[in-house]
Amino acid sequence: MSNGIVAKRYAVALFKIAKEKHVLEMFEEELRLVQNVYVKNGELHSFLTQPNISKEQKKTFLANVFGSVSESILNTLYILIDNKRIDILPAIADEYVVLANEERNVADATVYSTRLLSEEEKLNIAEAFAKKTGKDAIRVKNVVDEDLLGGIKVRIGNRIYDGSLQGKLARIQRELMKNR
Structure with missing residues (x-):
């Protein structure tokens, strides 16, 4: 079975438990924390995948590192x-x-811009795209992309809304080429 399918099964099981216990937010925060530590710490990953370290040692280590997360x-x-x-x-x-x-009914959005956006700008983007996508809320993560000349790009799921200067110029160029 592929890792994606197995991961989804684990996620669904955790989701059902979280929903039953009314702790969706808490589980999400804890999973993001554990994921972040795991991904950013190569030594942790290396330790947990070492075949010569016993499962009990690994579990003890996990309990020490992530003892504050839910059972x-x-x-x-x-x-x-x-x-x-x-x-x-x-x-x-x-x-x-x-x-x-x-x-x-929430979505995560990655907003690419030439500079860090203010909280007010993020809120305005979140409100505008919540209406556009039919979501109750949009959580905005801002990424500075120095390759952009101006404007913003917004990625929500697998959709990209391109309001960048390069995107606008590309649309104008396509329009001009089409009208030849």
């Missing part, structure tokens, strides 16, 4: 260790976020 999240990490599937942890977190967002 359900910690138990999921233990199961991943037992099943030698710790590598799919980032995919599980991503899948969980998708499920939680669908449940809350």
Whole structure:
């Protein structure tokens, strides 16, 4: 079975538990924290995938590092260790976020701009795109893209809304070429 399918199964199981316990937000925060630490710390990844380190040592280590997370999240990490599937942890977190967002009718947006946006600008973008997409809310993550000449690009899921200067120039060029 592919890792994507397995990750989705774990995410669905965690989502059901979170929904039952009314802790969707908390599980999402904890999964993002664990994912962030796992992805950014190569030594942690290396330790957890070492075949010569016992599962019990790995679990003890996880308990020490992530002792503050909920029992359900910690138990999921233990199961991943037992099943030698710790590598799919980032995919599980991503899948969980998708499920939680669908449940809350929320979307995550990455906004590419030439500079850091103010909180007010992010709020305006979130409101505008919430209306455009039919979502109750949009969570904005701002990324500075120095390749942009001006304007912004907004990515929500697999859709890109291109309001950048390059995008506008490309549209004008296509229009001119079409009218030849």
